Amino acid sequence: MGAILTQHTAWTNVERALRTLRAHKLLEARRLAAVPAADLGRLIRSAGTFRVKTRRLRSFLKFLLARGDGRMARLRREDLQSLRAALLAVPGLGPETTDAILLYAAGRPVFVVDAYTRRVLARHRLIPPGASYEAIRSFVESHLPSDPRLFNEYHALLVAVGKRHCRTVPRCLDCPLRFDLQGRPPRAI
Ligand code: SF4
Structure with missing residues (x-):
């Protein structure tokens, strides 16, 4: 519901x-x-x-x-x-x-793509900015073990980082994912 x-x-x-x-x-x-x-x-x-x-x-x-x-x-x-x-x-x-x-x-191993997922992955150059829903879902599912609990937790962490740091204007300085940018600025989206 x-x-x-x-x-x-x-x-x-x-x-x-x-x-x-x-x-x-x-x-x-x-x-x-x-x-x-x-x-x-x-x-x-x-x-x-x-x-x-x-x-x-x-x-x-x-x-x-x-x-x-x-x-x-x-x-x-x-x-x-x-x-x-x-x-x-x-x-x-x-x-x-x-x-x-x-x-x-239903507890099935399907990753839920939302705006936070799209934003974080695109800014880190893991997906192209205009990637489709299915392309993003398939990208995440193919890089993680097929485990509903893991997908659940991973999605929750992306939401948390999106709310606290990866906002419309990214706040990278104190973001836990800043090291994954490898010194490059986040890609503009
Ligand atoms: S380091 Fe910057 S671009 Fe990456 S998730 Fe955090 S706020 Fe977003």
Whole structure:
């Protein structure tokens, strides 16, 4: 739910919506799918663009009920490539949302590419500035052991460095990754 609710909004707003759903005992696929669209929209209003997100949540719940009987655990045993393709075909699920669902909710070894990942890797000349989502995902996955816990931690570290140091204007002087620049300035992006 969080992967969809966080589209185009800060996580703090998502947490409020999740708290509301939890308070109503609705963090369960079958119960949530039974909530009328207008009521669901009211419950997730704090996450913003609630009409769009209501549609997307309901589309995902329909998928989860059909393919996993409402349980993420069922998706852990599926062939990863066909599962990813099926998720990408759900209306409103782009690659970042799909991969967040696969990694964080299903525990599958898929790296989630976000703006921080793109920025750090491009500034360090590891990817070209206009690299596609798939090219970045494939680059990271091919250089790390295929381990969901590692991908989870690595992504969290990239987010931390992006928030604290690799901002719109990079703050390299006290960044833990400054030595990886090997004395060169970060590439302009
Ligand atoms: S050293 Fe500079 S370019 Fe590299 S991650 Fe840190 S802030 Fe960004």
